[in-house]
Amino acid sequence: MHAKIAFSPHAHAKIKSIDTSRAWRIPGVKAVITGAYYPVLTGSPLADRPPIAMDKVRYYGEPVALVVAEEEYIAEMAALQIQVDYEVLPVVLSPSEALQTGAPLIHEHLAAYEISEQAYPEPGTNIANRTRIRKGNMEEGWRNSEHIVTVQVRLPQSDHAAMEVRCSIAEILPGGKVNIHSASQSPYVIQKDISRYFHIPLHEVTVHTPLVGGSYGGKSAVQLEYLAYLASLAVGGRAVKLVNSRELDMVSSPVHIGLESTIKLGCTREGKIMAAEILHLFDGGAYSDRGAIMSRAGATDCTGPYRIDNVQCDSLCMYTNHPYSTSFRGFGHPELTFAMERAMDRMADRLNMDPLVLRYMNAIGPGDTTPTQTLLNRSNIGDLRTCITKLKTLIDWNDRPRAEINGHLIKATGICCFWKNSNTPTNAGAGAMIKFNPDGSIHLLCGAVEIGQGTRTALTQILAERFRMDDRKIQIRMDIETDKDPELWKTVASRSTFLVGNAILQAAEDAIMQLKNMASIVLQCPPADLDVGGGRVFRKTRPELGVAIEQIANGYTFPNGNTIGSQVIGRGSYTMRNITLLDPITGRGNTGPEWTVGAQAVEVELNTRDYTYRIVKAATVIDAGRVINPGFARAQVTGGMSMGLSLASREAFRFNPNGAILNRQFRTYKLIRYGEQPEYFVDFVETPHLEAPYGLRGIGEHGLIGMSAALANSLSAAAGVELNQLPLTPEMIWRTMHDSV
């Protein structure tokens, strides 16, 4: 069967009544349900969202009813017949509006919401979470500052726009077992949440996730799965499929967070940054979801990769009557980086200093501390200065003027630096299992979802490297089944290779021990004298003496038939270490195992007649720790850069004054297309992270992080005005020019 969503045409309204009778009258309709069918509040860290609106709607596109029918078009037809009587309420359309005293309250019962991770909502306001950073002494910082600049930036909400829309199938078997199929980054979270909210024993929920058609964070939230489950429940457990239309995928399902930020920087005459005071107002939309945690990331890494001893930051996740937000590639970092890097360029201007030199001079490194007062070393911070130096060469920074004028065309380059740590729960972890087949080949089982990032290939390579074997003899499925595959928290935050990779290495050790023990009997020597590689276990001192793995993988059979040992199955698991909660007053704590740092540049050619521009070049130098697969690594970085340039140059939801979204299709919500790509330059620095498999660092999100800042810096240099708002459309540049005269 098929389910379809009836959605709210209002951004903020009381639901006075819902009339489903017209929908019911359509032949083929099997169920129509509303929020009253199963009242529950979902979400993490704050349980603030009903899967189907109850009592009121808080954003345009919010589900108000669900129709189930035998045929998809019938369900759609019936969903159009749901009649809701609304009482329209005043709307809050920006985070700064939401903060004003007297702003309409979006959640009246904020105090009553269950909190499952660290978050500090402020009941009676529209603040879903506030994170405070208090480091050093601000008075001293300002006292030692010769120059002070203040910059305000604004980034609108936008969309993940994965080419595959979100989709889920649920069925409830007669015995009570629940099967969910979902294109998701979080199959194990779906399992837990379905169990938690619908009171089903955890082991009776199985989630199947296929190869996912792109996600970029957007498919880490649990949303359609609840609806599909409720739809199935409403038709006696039959399998029900729910597929978003593109329009609903853009506005009803969660989106990319927005930000309004004010940043004040102080520095000495020589350019050493002494103080930073930052206020981030994240536009989390109608429900907090991971927006609450993204706003925390906006605080914990608020300074960007610079050493600043005196820092004050308040980062707020604000409720607004916009669509609700969830994880987006970069997780709060593209946003904070835009604010910080615009301020850095402003400061360089003020000092009349080379912006690259200013960044190099303040680059954070071993011995420095972060805003959360974590002490840095080479392993956890990497080497930003080498990234900057390499970038300088890569883009011929010194050999060219800042702006080259050719008639009405001006070429200019903008640069930026970034860093990112993960803000996972303190106990995020992963497991892995390796099963040997009788021919010595391996089945690798793990919970990392393949979303196009190549994780499963990289994990296979890590295992092959450990066994020094041909990776074609390792089999890994492209799908996940939560009842078979060891758990991974979520496939997010560029953490999969780290968490699962560590689990795999441990599983490999486990299997190697088993193989050596068995081989030691066959070869009649202590296990410690043996090594594994090339499909054999052999004596370290006399490698020609050994036994093929296929002879011992399922136990070893002596010529007389006597068999010793049994199938080799390696198991391993890994959980984040030394991650702590943050002190609520100062923000002191440790948010993740390591930072990935990097430096980026964008060269543009601006047409000063009409403010159209061409992105000529884009460059990234990133400290990857260790590059596992050079092809994939480059593709991840350039893919991120492309998405970042698309976001920076054109992506934004446009709202009407009532909060309805006007661009819900790719015709009007534009994405970068073939032929617009600049020339890409990517280079790597390799400073190993000692906790990670082979020293690698996360790189899946990072290409995106600085693109908005670098593009804005390049266009600001070319246009000669401060461009502090996204998206950087020609109209935005025109308007800024126009307003500045």
Added chain:
Amino acid sequence: MSSFDADHYRVELQVNGEQQTVRVRAAETLLYTLRDHLGLTGCKPGCNNGDCGACTILVDGQPMKSCLMLTVEAWGKQITTIEGLAGSAVQRAFAQNQAFQCGYCTPGFIMNCEGLRHVHPQADEETVRIWLESNICRCTSYEEIHRAVKDVFAINTDLNRNLNTDK
């Protein structure tokens, strides 16, 4: 085509060289029919609105967005989906150049390139751009797709030099 009942139509299609008969609603798009009646899930619904190109197939050799065509319109036409290609040069070029990540848009890109190869075997850079603008890829930077296309069409010029000149 004969009318089956008030709302359903029997349509004969040639799909990947095979004769197929389907019973469809007049309002049904070819994309839906190919996927849900014929199990050819290689054509991907990305927007159902003609904006993304993920559902591109060939109709009588020309790229067509299967979400923008009613099945009843396709009566008697030769339809080729990605399942109908076997080891084509375009597919090979995409694979060799890693011109995909999640792979969702890839069949559409490949079918469009395949159509271009038939219509304009000697397509130049500008023609390639005009054609491939019809498809959206969200994962790659298009650099990899450009490399794949260069292999197929033996284009030697640097993409950047020729782009954006129509501003």
Added chain:
Amino acid sequence: MIPFDFEYFHPSTVQMAVDLFQNLQRQGKRPMYYAGGTEIITFARVNSIQPGAVIDLKSIPECNVLAMQKDILVIGACVTLSALSEADPFPLLSAAAQGVADQTSRNKITLGGNISGKIHYREAVLPLLLANSRMVIAGTQGIRVTSIHKVFNQQMRLTSGEFLVQVLIDRDDVSLPFAYFKKREIGHVGYPLVTVAALRKNDEMRTAFSGVCAFPFRSAAIEQVLNDSSLPITARIERATGKLPASLLDNVEGSAAYREFVLKQTMADAVHRLERR
């Protein structure tokens, strides 16, 4: 997914199509003529239109003609935009066709469909307005041929049951000097912010616009001003902008104020391009 049913017909003659329409209309089926169908499909899937029947015109031979007949270029309403630009019988029309949607969609979008649609822009009509083309229209009274200016005013104004069969353009008009500029919010694909089509005949410049107002138009008043060589270009453009037939469009592609800025610049580009020749 179109959330309702309709009937589908594909008549093979003009007369059959007209008769079908009448019959279906009488039965209360709200029939629509269907050419490329892209707009009908995309509007129907979001429930903006609910035809009870569609009459596909693509099997009618007259609707598929693309030929120079004596001194007249005949273009059938069902000729696709990509076929038009590929054959290139009228370069200004090719340019306009090439700007609509994207290449793959243009394999489906037809000239007649683009002109007769409801979306604001309908840029394929601009060259036809400039070439003073004639339109062959079928209806219950048979076939009539009329000036485009009589039937196209902001949109096609046909009586119920009529449809566009062909467009006729004089051979003399297809190779006149022209300029065509389509400016978008950003990128190479999408609706226009401003589209200016211009054509020069007998030392007079003709101009037509899309994206500027909520409909495509050609304006005698604007042409009169733009052709007034006694005035400097900037003054002509300033005056022309004051003579728009309706308020400037203000939507997600761009604000009215920005459109005005782009319009002035684009008009200037068009004038420069054509006056230089």
